Amino acid sequence: MIPNLEKILKAPGMLTQNEGEYLYRLAQFNPAKGAIVEIGSWKGKSTLCLALGSMSVGGEKVYAVDPHKPLAEEGYLEDTEAELHKNIKMAGVESHVVPMVMTSEEAEKGWAQPVRLLWIDGDHRYEHVKQDFLLWESHVIEGGVIAMHDTIRKKGPKRVLWENIFFSDRFQEISIVDNITAVRKAGNISLGKTLTKWMVIACRALYIAARKMGLPHSKPFGRWILRKLTT
Numbered sequence: 001m002i003p004n005l006e007k008i009l010k011a012p013g014m015l016t017q018n019e020g021e022y023l024y025r026l027a028q029f030n031p032a033k034g035a036i037v038e039i040g041s042w043k044g045k046s047t048l049c050l051a052l053g054s055m056s057v058g059g060e061k062v063y064a065v066d067p068h069k070p071l072a073e074e075g076y077l078e079d080t081e082a083e084l085h086k087n088i089k090m091a092g093v094e095s096h097v098v099p100m101v102m103t104s105e106e107a108e109k110g111w112a113q114p115v116r117l118l119w120i121d122g123d124h125r126y127e128h129v130k131q132d133f134l135l136w137e138s139h140v141i142e143g144g145v146i147a148m149h150d151t152i153r154k155k156g157p158k159r160v161l162w163e164n165i166f167f168s169d170r171f172q173e174i175s176i177v178d179n180i181t182a183v184r185k186a187g188n189i190s191l192g193k194t195l196t197k198w199m200v201i202a203c204r205a206l207y208i209a210a211r212k213m214g215l216p217h218s219k220p221f222g223r224w225i226l227r228k229l230t231t
Helices: 005-009 015-025 045-056 079-091 104-108 127-140 155-166 191-213 217-231
Strands: 035-039 062-065 097-099 116-120 140-148 172-179 181-184
Touching: 005 045, 005 079, 015 045, 015 116, 015 140, 015 172, 015 181, 035 045, 035 079, 035 127, 045 062, 045 079, 045 116, 045 181, 062 104, 079 097, 104 127, 116 127, 116 172, 127 140, 140 155, 172 191, 172 217, 191 217
Parallel strands: 035 062, 035 116, 062 097, 116 140
Antiparallel strands: 140 181, 172 181
8 A cells, every 4th residue: 555645646647546556566666676767747646656666665766757848739738847846745755756857858868777667658649659668668677667558548558569569579477457558578488478468468458349349347347357367
């Protein structure tokens, strides 16, 4: 359970409670192996979950990358930097968050640290999601985790998943929690893990199809099944 969960959930943001708790757990994985990089902080809801998770295991800081400027194409019409700092202070994680008020491309220039967790939740248009993935994936350590948001309902993240992760032999152990998809970066994947990976992808496809067909209770039941199968 996340400390101060009620306060965190009151912070503006698109995360469900399950997603917030999952990011908290992901931030506890592989401590002392590298930094946590967040692409797209907005007002900091996911930032707080990641920071609290890392703090709980004595882990590294969260580098929160976001220009915080309005983005009309995605429906964001306000500058959010002040709100981010306010929420970071509210949660008491100032010592564990490094706000990087710039684009993903600007932040990656000169980046030299290993990354144990990469969280991508920035501009959801395909070209931008792809750029975020391609810029930062090489910094993720073997055994590290890449997690992406809105991978069920947004075309951009879904396409990047298929093109760069699902069809790649460099990722395994797919986990799906509501709209988050997370994978572990690995050097070699066994036949058994490959079969498991494609079983999860097939279950994901059935869930999406059921939602599109409007089957009763498909959303809560499908989310529950995927969580149970993959986390």
